[in-house]
Amino acid sequence: MSIIAEIKDLVKYYQMGETVVKAVDHTSLSIERGKFTAIVGRSGSGKSTLLHLLGGLDRPDSGQVLLEGKNIYELKEEALAQLRRKKIGFIFQDFNLIPSLNVWENIVLPIGLDGRKVDEAEILHILERIGLLEKREAMPNTLSGGQKQRVAIARALAAAPAMILADEPTGNLDSQTELEVMSLLKNCVKEFGQTLVMITHDETIAQMADVVIMVEDGKVVKQL
Amino acid sequence: MDRRGRKKITYYMICILITGGLFLSACGVHMLHLLHLMQQQETELVTLYPELSRELVENAEYYRAQMWKSGALFLMGSSLVLGLFLIGLFLFLKKRRQLEMEDTRLLLEEVCEQLEQFQKGNFKRSRFWTEQDRMEEDGVWLRISELLRELGMFYExxxxxxxxxxxxxxxxxxxxxxxxxxxxxxxxxSYELTKTENLTKEEQQEFMEKEEQEIIRLELLLEELMQLSRLENHMIRLNPVPAGIRNTISGAVSQMLRKAQGKQIELQVELSGDIMVMHDVKWTTEALINVLDNAVKYSGTGTTVQIRVTRLTSNVRIEMEDEGMGIPEEELYHIFERFYRGKVAGQQVKEGAGVGLYLARTILERQGGTIMAKRKLTQGTVMVMTLPLAGDT
Known part of the structure; x- marks a missing residue:
C-alpha cells in the first residue's frame, strides 16, 4: 500500500524531576494512505507524544518523520507551521473550537489562514453530511459535546489535508455519543478519501480501524 | 515575463536619460549664467577703464573661449559616461533576463522529465521537490512541483x-x-475406508453417517464461501432503503430460533416500537444471523443471548450480549478478519470457517454501519453494531 507518513527511529525523552521519561523510544512505523489507523496504548505509553510528533507539533530528540516522503523536521519553524496548516488536520479531545466564532467560521478558519479560497458548496456538503447544516450560525457554547466534536471533524475535513490526526476524539463524550461520533468519523473519512490516525486507549473503539498499532513504553509492540 | 522584463528595461533607461538630461541642462544653465556675469563684468570694467578696453576685451574673450572649451569637454565627458552606463545597464538586465529564462527553461525541463517518468510508470520519483530552495521565491513553481508530486502519488x-x-x-x-x-x-x-475394509453393517452405517455429516458441512461451507466471494467481488450491490429494523431483527432471530432451542439458549429481544433504518433488509438479516450464530455457537447450554436496540441521534445501535466463552484480548483485533478463528474457539467448535464476522462487518460497513466486540468483565461478549437512521440525511 502507498505510505503517506513514516516515522523512522524516532526518539523523544522528557526530563521529569530526577527521572527521564522515554515518551518515544526508538520507534518506527508507517501510515498507509486512505486507511484508518488506530494507535492503542495505556495512558502514559507515549502515544500522544507520538501523534504530536507525527503532526509536527513538537520536535523529536532524534529520528525522522516523513510526510509524503519529506522529512518535516528539516523545515524551519515557519515552513513547518505552513505545512501543518496545509497537510494535517487535527481533532482533539477537548474540541479546540474558537468560542467567539460560529460553526461556519470555525470550519473555514484554517482554510482562510492558509490563504486558500473557501469552496462554499463543499463546506455545505460536509455540514450536511455531519448533520449540522441548520446549526451553521450557532456559537460553540450552544452546542453539545457531540456536536462540538462534529464541528471539529468538519473543520478537519474541510481543509482537505493529507492526513487527519485525532487525539482521543471521544474522550470527553458519553458512550452513546462516542459511538455516534466514531461512526460518523469513520464513514466521513472513508467517503472523503482521507487518511485518519487516531489514538485511543479504548480497545473497542480501536476495532473500527483498518490498522491497529499497539504502543507500550514509547515503543511499538505490535502492528495488526 | 519577457514583455514585463523589456518594459522594465525601457523604464530604467527613460529614468536615467531624464535624470542625465536634467543634470546636463542644469550645468548648461549654470554656464550660461557664468558667461552672463562675465559679460556684465566686462562691460563694467570697460566703462570704468576705457583706456584699457582693448586688453580687457581680449582678456575676456580668452576666458570665454576657455570656458566654452571646458564646457564642451564636460558635456562630452558626461555624455560618454551616461552612454556607457546605459549600455552597461542594458547588457546587465538583458543578461539577467537570459539567466531567468534559462532558469525557467531548466524548471520546465524538469517538469517534462517528471512527466516522462510518469509516462514510464514511475510515479514515486520526486526529485523535483528537492529543488525547493530555488523555487521558494516563486510560488507558482512550488505549486507546480507539489501538484506533480500529488499527481504522482495519486497514480501510485x-x-x-x-x-x-x-x-x-x-x-x-x-x-x-x-x-x-x-x-x-x-x-x-471415510469413503475409502468404507470401500476397502470388511465392515459390519453397523460400522458401514456409522461411516455413512459420518460421510453425510461431512457432505452437509461442505455444503454449508460452500454456501458461506459463495456469499463471501460474491460480496468480495462486488457482484452484490447492497441497496439500503428506509425500512423498519424490527422486521429485520425478527427475521434473523426466527432463523436462529431452532439452533438456539437445540442448546436451550434463550433469545431475548428488547425493542420498543420500530425504528426506520437505512439498510438492505436481506443482507442485513444475513449479517445479523452471522453475529447471532456466533453468539449461540460459542455459548453454553441454558444461557441467554440478549438483543437490545437503541435509537441514537443519527444511528441505531444494536447490541447482542451473550454469556459465552468471550474473546481473549489478543484476539480482539483479529476476529473480523477473513478466515480468522480464535484459538480456543476453533478447538471447542469444529464447525465454521471464520467467515461469519468478516461477512457481517463487510455488509454493515458497506451501508455506513459499524461493528465492534466489547469484552465483558465477567463471561461473554457484547457485539455492538450501528446503522444510520433513515432520516433527512
Missing amino acids: GLREQLVQEENSTKALITDISHQLKTPLASLRL
Missing part, C-alpha cells in the same frame, strides 16, 4: 490499489481451496 495509489485487489482475489481463491481441502480429505478417507 491507484496502481497499488489495483495490485492489492488482484492479490486479494488470489488470496481469496487460495483461502477457499484451503478451506475446502480439509472436509474433502476427511470425506475421501
